Amino acid sequence: MSVTADRSSPSEDDDRALASAFVAYAVTATLWLLFATAVGVLLAYKFGAPDFAPGEWLTFGRLRPIHTNATFFGWASLALVGLAYYVAARSSGTRLYSVKLAWIGLVLFNVAAVAGTVALELGYNDGNLEYREWPWPIRLIFLAALVITAWNLIGTVARRGTKDIYLSNWYTIGGVLWTCIIALVAILPWYQYGLGQVSVSGYYMHNAVGMWFTPLALGIFYYALPKLLSRPIYSYALGVFAFWTNLVFYPIIGAHHFLFSPLPWWLQTTAIVFSVAMLVPVWGGSANFLLTMRGRLGDLVHSYPLMFIFVGVIGYLVGSTQGTFEAFRSLQEVWHLTNFTVGHSHLTMYGFVTFAIWGGVYTLLPLATGKVPSQLGLSLHFWMAVVGSFIYVISLSIGGTIQGLDWIHGLPFIQSVVDIQAYWVWRGIGGALMFLSHVVFAWNVWRMSFGPSVKAAPLAPQHADEAAA
Numbered sequence: 001m002s003v004t005a006d007r008s009s010p011s012e013d014d015d016r017a018l019a020s021a022f023v024a025y026a027v028t029a030t031l032w033l034l035f036a037t038a039v040g041v042l043l044a045y046k047f048g049a050p051d052f053a054p055g056e057w058l059t060f061g062r063l064r065p066i067h068t069n070a071t072f073f074g075w076a077s078l079a080l081v082g083l084a085y086y087v088a089a090r091s092s093g094t095r096l097y098s099v100k101l102a103w104i105g106l107v108l109f110n111v112a113a114v115a116g117t118v119a120l121e122l123g124y125n126d127g128n129l130e131y132r133e134w135p136w137p138i139r140l141i142f143l144a145a146l147v148i149t150a151w152n153l154i155g156t157v158a159r160r161g162t163k164d165i166y167l168s169n170w171y172t173i174g175g176v177l178w179t180c181i182i183a184l185v186a187i188l189p190w191y192q193y194g195l196g197q198v199s200v201s202g203y204y205m206h207n208a209v210g211m212w213f214t215p216l217a218l219g220i221f222y223y224a225l226p227k228l229l230s231r232p233i234y235s236y237a238l239g240v241f242a243f244w245t246n247l248v249f250y251p252i253i254g255a256h257h258f259l260f261s262p263l264p265w266w267l268q269t270t271a272i273v274f275s276v277a278m279l280v281p282v283w284g285g286s287a288n289f290l291l292t293m294r295g296r297l298g299d300l301v302h303s304y305p306l307m308f309i310f311v312g313v314i315g316y317l318v319g320s321t322q323g324t325f326e327a328f329r330s331l332q333e334v335w336h337l338t339n340f341t342v343g344h345s346h347l348t349m350y351g352f353v354t355f356a357i358w359g360g361v362y363t364l365l366p367l368a369t370g371k372v373p374s375q376l377g378l379s380l381h382f383w384m385a386v387v388g389s390f391i392y393v394i395s396l397s398i399g400g401t402i403q404g405l406d407w408i409h410g411l412p413f414i415q416s417v418v419d420i421q422a423y424w425v426w427r428g429i430g431g432a433l434m435f436l437s438h439v440v441f442a443w444n445v446w447r448m449s450f451g452p453s454v455k456a457a458p459l460a461p462q463h464a465d466e467a468a469a
């Protein structure tokens, strides 16, 4: 198969084919979100009532990796790939390189996620390898879907009519290519033994979030923001600078997950130094988004898609900056292995990545289908998700700190369990609100995919590179 230049403008059939692939990715991703977070709520309640829902199928040990893998590889991955396809075709002013490959990729992603979930339920679990608990043959299926996606995205952008590759595509294609490498390193058997395995685990875990979800979500910001505001991104050069510094600093920080472990001390110190260096792309990128919104924050009141993106940008800025502080040895002494980290995980994967996806879906799906969600659906989703996740993150941040201080003061372990209990109850309340917001999101996705058409889409279909001109 070769990637040949075909600069003809997309026909109506091409647009329809792109829209149905985008809808299929968004709908299946939403089903995964509902499933994974229903499991998340059940897990949250098990902290308060450990004997609730007993039985081998519903044990914490089986359900936890089902939740994390289904949110990562069912929900966030499928939604981001669907968005990346739409952005690649539209920003390049062309049709998708291959609609068929997009559908094959979708089937493979879903087959991997279903097989992985069933395997974990049956107790087949690569237990000590976080976020890669699926047995490795299943991870190969996911890798095949990634390779197909990379090929299809590159093929689409290669057909563009413009000289430059729009910034969003740097981030999305970069993210897919890096993840092919990460997924491969995570499978090669000679990296999975002894201390080397610990090092590779840190590399894999942090790059799964930093070189997969982060660049794809940032790529969506770079397309959706100019579109929503009808103004170019504040600085294209700053976006390129943040892209390269992200690539230089991120891959080396994985060892900050294993501070005080038997890994070489110099490796741990290097990871801390580069965790501080990450402030450069994080603050550079966030400043670029916030300066693009300068003088227009009043628009937030009138646009829920913009509000979702605004929360996503703040989630990126605050969550990543928090991560830098978390990497210092003095603070790791308190927070490592506590629920504070779970708060950080949800501030970033939920407050940043998931809100970025929602902002992208609400901005772009109506453009693809000509169908819109109701104002009530948008506001219910937004406020329940914001309030729920705020309660979730704040309660675990406080509870996790208390837990860590209890351990430092040498109190009996059970005392730390007693001390955090009220915060776990609050996490359960926040989690229930978040889940309800996902039910409303599913209704909104249904309206944007199969609901009644509106006469004019909320935004005039216009390419981001035109907005950037």
Ligand code: HEM
Binding pocket: 130, 205, 209, 210, 213, 214, 256, 257, 275, 276, 278, 282, 316, 319, 320, 321, 322, 323, 324, 325, 326, 327, 332, 335, 336, 337, 338, 341, 344, 345, 348, 349, 352, 353
């Ligand atoms: C770029 C700046 C960031 C830094 C320096 C950073 C730092 C850290 C550190 C030090 C930990 C380990 C905590 C511990 O084990 O005690 C951690 C965990 C974690 N981070 Fe970040 N973080 C950053 C950004 C992000 C982003 C953007 C995401 C998501 C997109 C993310 C997702 C996670 C997750 C899921 C964990 C939990 C990993 C586990 O299961 O142990 N982080 N981070």
Ligand code: HEM
Binding pocket: 037, 038, 040, 041, 043, 044, 064, 067, 068, 071, 072, 075, 076, 339, 341, 342, 343, 345, 346, 349, 350, 353, 354, 431, 432, 434, 435
């Ligand atoms: C209704 C919403 C959600 C609820 C109630 C929920 C609940 C939970 C619970 C109870 C855990 C286990 C924590 C532990 O072992 O102490 C967990 C872990 C985790 N969840 Fe969620 N979750 C939700 C949504 C999400 C979403 C949407 C994502 C990603 C996009 C996500 C990513 C994660 C990650 C990465 C971890 C591992 C945390 C770590 O080890 O630090 N969650 N979640």
